[in-house]
Amino acid sequence: MTEILVVGEAANEKLQPVVGELLAAARSLSASTGEEVSVAIPSAGGDEEISSEAIALGADRVYMIRDPLLAEPSLDAQVAAIETACRQIEPSTVLVGRTPAGRDLGPRLAFRLGVGMAQDCVQIELDDATQRVAATRPVYGGNAVARMIFKDANPQIVVLRAKVYEPLEPDSSRKGDVVAIQANLDASVIQTRLVETVNREAEGVRMEDAPIVIGGGRGLGGPEPFEMLEDLAKLLGGAVGASRAVCDAGWLDHSYQIGLTGKTITPGLYITVGISGASQHMAGCSGAKSLVAINRDSDANIFKEAAFGVVGDWKNVLPSFIETVRELVKS
């Protein structure tokens, strides 16, 4: 019996949130294939809590990959560890999360195993006709959607976009086995060395977790108007974000960028000001429940996705909007 293998990214002795999402996707696929779902975790400590958590989130089996080289964070070592596990386990399918590590790990694994891979997928299912995995993914910056079916070679490697599948409710009564794999990696697998990590975490609410996000675009004309957006965000307990045009112009740091090549946000409300709604921007905010657009061009693409819109110059619209919000929030 083959199995569906989830790559269990862990950091600081904790599973990454994306692993719960991958397990949910794996369970939905296994409902069609009847296969078991397992997780392979390059272990850097905290094995016991991590494996119980993985089982509670839907794994039937946890492979703890052990190797001295895994003690330090190294993507090279993790790729080699997962490669070793795949050669032993021979899974039918491997699910990888599209995290900074996962989007490199998936392709590297595919090239090493000589098999196909689908990047940045938003849905997977078993194709009826071929009984192979079918993966759906946005392409052309989100302008198009492709559905791709794996050919014969296993494993079928899928890199899944984060925050698309909902993790299952953890169930601590679920049972599963824990199997240790000794990877016996050679030190030569490590070809790059992490020297330093520099964090520039913004103050206040993190954009990725914020219930409300206020996004500004090139239409704001410069960095100064973003102070108004900051005011609004403070009033609403939200965070400020921006389009790539704003970050490339240097008005704000790139950590503010929302979109395909920036952050993915899933707030209840996303208010955009002076953003045209290019598909690459929308790719990062399609998970927002309600979208509001303020833009002076009634034909702007942003209005095609918006629930509420005002066609107008932000210089006229925004001050009265913010004042009214201030009054409403107070009352």
Place this chain on the structure above:
Amino acid sequence: MPLKIVVCVKQVMDPETPVSAFKIDRDAKRVIPAPGIPPVVNGFDENAVEAALRLKDGGDAEITVVSAGDNFVMDVMKKPLSMGADRMVLVQDEAVEDLDGFATAYTLAEAIKKLGEYDLILCGRQASDWDNALVPLGIAEMLGLPCITMAQKIEVTDGGVIVERAMSDGYEVVEASLPALVTVSNELGEPRYPTLRGIMTASRKTPDIWSASDLGLDRARLAPSLELADLFVPVSDRQCEFIEGEDEADAGRQLALRLREEKLI
């Protein structure tokens, strides 16, 4: 000895093509090029060319640009030469047009082997058509090179490379020894504009054209590794409620009231 840099670039449809002009031939499972909008060199690949040129500004370097395809628009493809790259090699062959990431990586890796010596291979972080971010990692795997993705700054030291990798909240500093492959992100900064002199110099250069047979490519390895079953433009069923007022300021006020009514704020 100059630092030998290879930059891989791809010709793509202009990603800023307005959404309204983006059309798909669903039967052929292909994008229909928008009339009057020429293709471009993938933006992140231009960032990679810029990264190479900065290394050349700061020292002795020789930059070779490599691409694979068939329907090249020469004026478009020569841009890296106008920016200041020294040489261009095009693997131009029907057999390598529209390949998937695996086959492209194979083709480019073979082309780079044929080039011979190299110290640093630079690629854009991803191509703006299929957004796969697959080819550079594949080239590195096939050539057995260290691979560092998402560079916003590259420094070459004696026999090594130190890279600042753009992360969502800051950056990482990663090092490797040469030869190595590094992918470049837009955080590196805007690519330079070709100067008039650059354009003149480039107009006198002709790219070397190599065929699939020149590289001895195994045709079986050029087949796609997944089957494209469908390609379509997603439809949005959202309807925008436009909020109006006596004037724009009033519309702002009405918008706030409407959002409160919906309990969104």
